[in-house]
Amino acid sequence: MRLEFDDEEELLRTTAREFTEKELQPYLDALPDAPMPRETVQRIMRMVAPLGILSARLPSEAGGAGMSYVQLGILYEELPAEVAMDASGNDLALFRLHHGCTAEVRDRYVEGLASGRLLAGSAISEPGAGSDLSSISTKARREDDHYVVTGTKIWSSQAAVADVLLVAASFGTDERGRARIGRLLVDRTQSPFTIRPTEMIGLRRHHMAEVTFDDCVVPGTHLVGEPGEGTEVYALSWLSHRPCIGLIAVHLAREALARSLAHARQRTQFGRPIGSFQLVQHLLVEMSTLVDTSRYLCYRALHLLDAGKPARYESAVAKAYATEAAVKVTSMAMQVHGAMGLSVELGVEKLFRDARMLTIPDGTTQIQQLIAGRELLGLSAVRG
Template identity: 40%
Template sequence: MEFALTQDQQMMREAARALHEREIAPVLAAHDADASLPKAAMLKIFAALAKLGITAPRLPERDGGGGLSMLAYGLMFEQLPPVVSIALMSHECTIARIWAETTAENRQRFLPDLLAGRKICCTGTTEPDVGSDPRSVKTRVVRDGDELVITGRKMWITNVTICDLINVSCDEGPDARGLATLRRLVVERDKTPFETREIRTLGLRQGHLGEALFDAARVPLDNALGNSGDAARMLTLTWNGNRPLVGLAAVHLAQRALDLARDYAGLRVQFGTKIGGHQLIQKNLADIETAVMTSRLLCYYALDAIDRGDRANGSSAMAKRYATSACEQAISLAMHTHGAMGISEELGLERLYRDIRMLPIPDGTNEILTLIQGRELTGIDAFRA
């Protein structure tokens, strides 16, 4: 077993950190911290990420992708602020899904602009009445000649208000158990316009979470992805990779909180001594560091399991659930270590606290992840009899 990063892994991590400092942080800083970024700013960020190969890290290099292991991608992903990394994940895993499920011709049609960061994409599964149980989607697709007609509403979709293309999960009709037969379709916004609306949220406020309405939207038959009914399998494959990535987004935030708390403990004086010299403050710092380190290692472990080809349903669910809750507590403790200063907007810790609160929800809530891990442990499905 090897715990140290290889030289290549260190270089990749440094490259992502440097790219963030040089090309991404200035874009974020130039805009209102509480308003969604203009599309032009997001395109600038995606074009920068394309230089690192992480707009399509899961695709082979021969197809224009980064050809990266999930662990290598995770090491770079961790260096980005979540308002960027969560947008990137939505974009790049949509690319991976399209690449895996369509023809060579369609790859050429859809992917080059997305890989280069000239266009933005996303995946819409969640609906107003359908969240944790995607097999109940109500957005309907019916065939009409050589077109497919989509009717329904998608909600809580990352990037949707600024996307050029969306991969929509639809129901083709009930299966033998009465559940939706899922089918995924590509909708290109310039050819099939659809309405979107932004949803303002507690955290990740420079990001884009929104809803989309498909009112008998027509796409060519050819825009259907994969085979009828296999969308659930494809979603599971990408979710397994996404979950430890969301965990690493939490680690990014908690590491920043740890750095701030450690610095403050070395400066702030109470009772005639630096607060870092008080034993209980040292315990706070030790607890925060333990949360960051254990979360990071679990996420790396789950990503490495995927790279090794092991079944990762349990480890990736465990990594995301653990990391998002341990890091949320760690940020709260870092705020507490700052006394009243911890809740000030000036310091910025309160923003980390709001941002991390967003992360236990996408790609499986903590309850859902617990049941996935439980199913792996027992072989018993607690979702449906």
């Protein structure tokens, strides 16, 4: 395992960090803490597209950035959390489209998604199906040259602003009676669907929604891969995305630590900086240790994936540890700031709310622990 970035990775990190500090964060700070209008999301995606994050996992020969997983992780760590979450819509869609999309879909959508001209979202989870994809009840039935989709999705990222949704649907059942999961690219201009925005406690500039497909007609050419392949492709995409979610959490924790260090130096009580008190130093050292260990776990997983290793254990542990650590660090930052840490004005509480959001998507902490346990023991706690 490499503990330092090489020259190319360091240049990418410096470029992304300076771009965030000078361009992105000031722009975001001027916006309300509420879902951004589509035009604003699209503008930001066009701003970050040259960095390669929108098509990072798509090979260069297919029109993508063809980045290493470590390079992708650097961008997820350095960009603002809400920007990284928005960018992941296109990033994941292009990765999943690459595994099986038709030439028609590739020619029509890849360039627009890679450049930020088009926005993508995911529609996977349902009221009765989350990590258990085999329980998906949204159905896609073939009629002549098209599919008809019926069902409801929840926690659909970017659905309110997306031009296209990559929808997980059941195409019947296999010999074991489990749903044959497939993927359909649903273009809202061709195949209308309805949405109901979902208000969340954190990452409020990012969009989340419930999506309803009521006999939604989708062209047959928009089937991505073969029915039954969906579960494997989603699992493959989550494998690399989990440590990236962990690095979004690291970004938030790192910011909380930086603010706390500055406050501990400046704030005085009893005639001296509060940073000179042992209990405050204890908090700060614990926060710093959590940030460091989170970073190393996430980049370890990405480094192993770059080396062609499966890294299922490392990916799950990285996501579980880093997101939970960010909740602890941001909470401790509020403690270091005292009463001001509770104020909306200061903004530390926003870091806490945003961090709390990350322990759930792409598999809860408990699901990650089950995955890690299966890899350790060779025994599944879910299925025999």
